[in-house]
Amino acid sequence: MFVQQQHQELDLSRTGVNLQMACQSAGAVMDEQALLGLNPNADASYRQRALAYFEQLKDSQNAWEVCADVLAKGLYSDDHVKFFCFQVLEHQVKFRHAALSAAQQQLIRETLMTWLQSQLMNAQQEKSFIRNKAAQVFALTFIMEYLTLWPKFFFDILSLVGLNPHGIDIYLRTLMAIDAEVVDRDILHTPEETRRNTLIKDTMREQCIPSLVESWFQILTTYQRSQPELTCQCLEVVGAYVSWIDLNFIANDRFVNVLLSQMSMEELREEACDCLFEIINKGMDPVDKTKLVESLCRVLQSAGFFNVEQEEDVDFLAKFSRLVNGMGQSLVLSWTKLVKAGNVKEATETLQAVEAKVPLLLQLLVHEDDDISSNIVGFCYDYLNVLKQLPQLTEQQKANIEVSRRVEATSSGFCSSPELNFSLCVKAVMLAVMKKLTYDDEYNFENEGEDEAMFVEYRKQLKMLLDRLAQVSPELLLEAVRRIFTNTMQAWQTTSFMEVEVAIRLLYMLGEALPASHGAHFSGDTAKTSALQDMMRTLVSCGVSGYQHSSVSLEFFETVVRYDKFFIVEPQHIPNVLMAFLDQRGLRHNSPKVRSRVAYLFSRFIKTLHKHMTAFIEDVLTRIQDLLELIPPENGFRALLTSDDQLFMFEAAGVLIVSGESPVDQKQALMRSLLTPLMDAFRLLLAKLLQETEEERQVALADCLSHAVGFASRTSKAFSNKQTVKQCGCTEVYRDCLQSFLPALSCPVQRGVLRSAVRSFLHRMIICLEEEVLPFFPAASEHMLKDCEAKDLQEFIPLISQITAKFKRQVSPFLQQIFMPLVLAIFEVLARPAEENDQTAALEKQMLRRSYFGFIQAITGSGMNEVMANQGVENIERVLFTIIQGAVDFPDPVAQKTCFIILSRLVELWGGKDGMAGFPDFIYKHIVPACFLAPLKPTFDLSDAQTVLTLSECALTLKMIHLKRGPEFLQFLQHEYLPSLQVTPEIAQEVCHVLQQPDVKVLKNYIKAFFQRARL
Structure with a gap:
């Protein structure tokens, strides 16, 4: 009914004959045993056989044709077999279409149309998953053949299905599948696919869109009462296609009236609404868009x-x-x-x-x-x-x-x-x-879903x-929030938790809605500061902190900390708020969620206001003492705070001790009383761990030991450097901590957890104790280099790099001592065999390689060339070759960039006349070739930003060689090395000329262009 019958060019009367011939050639036999594996309940061996059969049919030149026969003749009633056959056809169309013969392409077209014809006569529709798969195959065939072999695709389908609901269903599903393949912007396409899709849409606009639109109108009007599901499908199609077809086909009285009438039909109204939304969303001239929206609004209203x-x-x-x-x-x-x-x-x-x-x-x-x-x-x-x-x-x-x-x-x-x-x-x-x-x-506050x-x-x-x-209108917002907040706080005892929480929440949200530089909400604009100050005064003095609901409790503390600068203006409120933090309203609240969040907020509150808390320090420390205890695993006691929460408590305690105005000896005593229980517990737990044989207990003990070290480390956050540690008389207690914790490095079990904890502590001590930490490093390093994994070394190297950068020549003797043991440990781990497909191991090795090169860069960058120079010729060569290898052979631009930075630095240190003996020879034999071979590698992607940075470092290395070796280098390039790469004399001369230019940017741009040309 949609198109003239003469458009039906597929002669379905011949279909059976062609299919029969095809099936005779394919044997028309399916592997029945393999088909048993398609059942979801089949055992693994059958499923494996089905998978192998699928691969066999996919890759065969003609065995797949049996699937066409099965679908066309309806030989199997099993849904899984039908789906399987469509999957095989899908593969042929999607991946092998160009390799199919003309007869095979015709076979697929005829199979689809014969199957579609059978759907018109079936009383029962196929399952939706089969119809969807069939629609996908129809859509893929359309994409492959519409522009060439099957220009009357839609005319053939519409002529066949007429107004048959089963046929219309497949037609609409096919249209949606085509939309997904051709139009959907969420799917990434290659430039070639994008051009093809554009051509398909242009051709459809010219040839068949009016017929498609007419078919949609007929479907919508014919089935809106008898087949609502089909009508909804059609509305979805209209909504999808309206984005790229001429809007006048849809946005007209005839069509819109149908859509509006369907807005009043219960089963259609939601889909009709979505369809109108897509119409409105279509890009168009602003004046026309306004007219369209207004006309639609008038009708809707x-x-x-x-x-x-x-x-x-x-x-x-x-x-x-x-x-x-x-x-x-x-x-x-x-x-x-x-x-x-x-x-x-x-x-x-x-x-x-x-x-x-x-x-x-x-x-x-x-x-x-x-x-x-x-x-x-x-x-x-x-x-x-x-x-x-x-x-x-x-x-x-x-x-x-x-x-x-x-x-x-x-x-x-x-x-x-x-x-x-x-x-x-x-x-x-x-x-x-x-x-x-x-x-x-x-709303479930304790178990949020x-x-x-x-x-x-x-x-x-x-x-x-x-x-x-x-x-x-900031003034109106402030006034409205103030009124709601004040009214609610006046009657909070008799107000629902929802209203109380929102009132406080609004005050909290003002902090971002009305921004202030560095949280200075209480200086500047008087109207604003006065209102905020009044609300904060009300919040902390009206007693709402005692409201018995976790949401109100949380909002109270969040708001107090957001506006912590208020307490600098009105410090008289600090004691009341501190008590709220410390009692059952905060850290001892019955909700674990509240306790956990309050621990973090308490730490922030203390860090901001510690100068105003001198009078309360010892009282606060006494009240939180039980929250600062290390809970051993065998205790069985359910702690109020988790170990992560306790980190904030130890940090707050450290800040209170350090910031107080008490004498040095009192600060020292307070810090020792805070850390001594951790050291004592650590020694006892380590002794237990060494004797423990059960792995589960070992893990629990190691975690507890790690927490102890973490807590001690967190107290040191109160110090900015060695000077403040010394001023507080705390140097000795942290040295004692080091002596207590370092024996854990030699523990033969749970090494990863313990080493990680001690390493973190050493990082902190480098900042807090400075050179006083150095005597501990040789023994610590020796233990950490035993029985290493990639991750251990990866985390150890930044520690060595930190002391290298901080102490430079002061640690040169130590670095000379540890250099080769560390390098050899890295080489040993990198040389370990790994499974070919083990992505985790490959990534760990890549990261370790980066860390290794970073370590060498830290050494060379600190000017301590003696560290490498004193390792002996054989060891130096070994290290140098790894750097050349890193620059050229590993497709990792981050590591390659580091390697070229190292090479440039080594040329600067050793490449001159008074440099290391034999190094100039190494420059010409290895460094210069690396600068040319690396960018010529296929994996060196010049369109990648990181790789371009690597190329810049490569150019700088060449510049440094010229700086150090002068005309000798240019002579080598022009007459020896570049000719060996088949570079013409003119280009070689050009390279040498650019190397002599003072502007490095010119060299970088030239080198990039040079390698782009070389790779053409």
């Missing part, structure tokens, strides 16, 4: 769709909200374009159209269903952005963002009447955001609106 309070179907309203959001954002985008183009009249009309949608926007924004509200946030945000750009808010715009205080009191709804007295109103958007921030009764995660994300959207509101 007259049909009663804007009366959202009367609609009970939340699923439909969620779709409708998305549609309104699309219309609103389209209008805002049109307004932006028109303003930019200077079209004042059209821009004004479009802005009026935007304003007219605001009442509807507000109704949807405050809807109790969060999905409905969330779907309109984009329009709301864009509207606020428009207001921000306008020079001054008009009374109409103020009215659009107002709501009566009476509405707020009753929470019955919102009003946007411009006649409302502005003094009786607050911003409706603001109030909507505040209302929607509220948790509902079902998917619903809770979605609400957290929704809150982030609302926060964006609040931030935008602050940019539009």
Whole structure:
């Protein structure tokens, strides 16, 4: 009915004959034993056989034809066999189409059409997964053949299926599969595929889109009552295709009236809504877009769709909200374009159209269903952005963002009447955001799942609106929050936790909505600072910290810490807040989640305000003493805080001790009393670990030992350098810690955990003890280099690099002593065999190689050439060759760049006349070739940014060689090395000329162009 019958060029009467001939050639026999493996419940051997059979059919030249026979003749009723056969055909079309003979290509076309014809006559439809796979094969065949072999693809299908619902179903699924392959922007395509897809769309526009659109109209009108599922499929197709076909085919009275009528049909309305959304979303001229949106709005409004309070179907309203959001954002985008183009009249009309949608926007924004509200946030945000750009808010715009205080009191709804007295109103958007921030009764605070995660994300959207509101009218936002906060705090004892939490949350959110430099919210603008100060004073003095709900407790402490500078202005409130942190409201709260977060916030609070806490230091330390205990694994006691939480407690304790005004001996005593229990426990636990044979217990003991070291390390965060450690008299206690912890390095079990912990402590001690830590390094290094894994070495090298960079020549003797043992340990690990497909091992080796080169760079970069120079000729050569190998052979631009930096530095150190004997020879034999061979490697990707940086270092190495060897180097290049690479004399001379230029940038650009030409 859609197209004239003469378009049906596939002669289906001949199909059976052709298929029969094809099947005779293929033997028409399938491996029945292999097919048993297609059943999901089949055992592994059968499944393996089925997989092997699939591979056999895929790769064969004609054995796959048996699958065509099975599908065309309906030889199997088993769904898995049918699916299997379609998979085999799919592979032939997708990967072997060009290799198929013309007869085989024809066979596939005829198979598909014969199968489709059989669907028209079947009383029962195939399972949806089979229909989807069939549609994929139809779509792939279309893509391969539409432009050449099968230009009447759609005419053939439409002529065959007519208005048969089973046929229409396959047709629509095929259209969606074509959309996925040709149009879907989420799928990455090669440039060739993109060109092909563009050509397909252009050809479809010319040849068949009118017929397709007509078929959609017929389907929508024929089946809207009898086959709603089919109609919904068709609406989805229209929505998908409208983005690239001529909009006039769809955006006309005939078509839109059908869509609008379906908006009133319960089973179709959601899909109709989505279809209208796609129509609205289509890119077009801003004036035309405004007209389209406005005409659609008028029809929707007259049909009663804007009366959202009367609609009970939340699923439909969620779709409708998305549609309104699309219309609103389209209008805002049109307004932006028109303003930019200077079209004042059209821009004004479009802005009026935007304003007219605001009442509807507000109704949807405050809807109790969060999905409905969330779907309109984009329009709301864009509207606020428009207001921000306008020079001054008009009374109409103020009215659009107002709501009566009476509405707020009753929470019955919102009003946007411009006649409302502005003094009786607050911003409706603001109030909507505040209302929607509220948790509902079902929120599970202790076991947050998917619903809770979605609400957290929704809150982030609302926060964006609040931030935008602050940019539009900060005074109104501040006034509104202050009023809500004050009213709630006055009656917090009798107010629900949801309202109390939101009131505090709003105060918290003001901190980002009204930003201040470095958190200085309490200086500058008097109106703002006064309001914030009043609210903070109320928060910490009204007793709300004792509210019995975890969400309120958390919000209280989060807000206190966000505005910690308030306590510098009004330090008299510190004792009350400290007590809240320390008692059952904070660190001893019955919720583990609250305790954990409060531990972190307590640490931040202490770090900011420690100068104001001198009078409370010892009292605070006494009160948190039980939270600073290392809990041994055999204790069985359930600690209030996890070991991660305790890290913050130890850091806070360290800051309190160090920052106090007490005498040095008292600070020393306090720090020793904090760390001695850790050292004592460490020694006992290490002794137990050495005797323990059960692995599970070993792991628990090693973790506990690691925690002890971590806690001690965290206390040192209170110090910035050796000077502050010395001033507090704490040098000795940290040295004692080192002596207590270092024996763990020789522990034969759980080495990884223990070494990692001690290494971290040594990193901290380099900063805190400086040269006083050096005597501990030789023994520590010796232990850490025994029985190493790649990860051990990878973490050890930064430690050595740290002391190298910090102490330079002071550690030269130690570095000379450890250099070769460390290098040999690295070589040994890198030489270990690994499984070919072991990606983890390969990555570990790559990272270790990078660390090794980084270590050599640290040595050479610190000017300590004696460290390498004193290793003996054989060892030096061995190391140098690894650097050459790293520069040339490993396709890792990060490591290659480091290697060229090292080579350049070595040339600078040893390449001159008074350099190392024999090194100039090494330059010419190995370094110069490396500079040319590395960029010529196929793996050296000159389009990669990191590789280009490597090439720059390569160029700088050549420059350094010229600097050190002068004309001799140019002579070698021009007359020996470059000719050996078949470089013409002219180019060789050019290279030498550029090397003599003072501007390094010229050399870098030339070298890049040189290698780009060389690789053509």
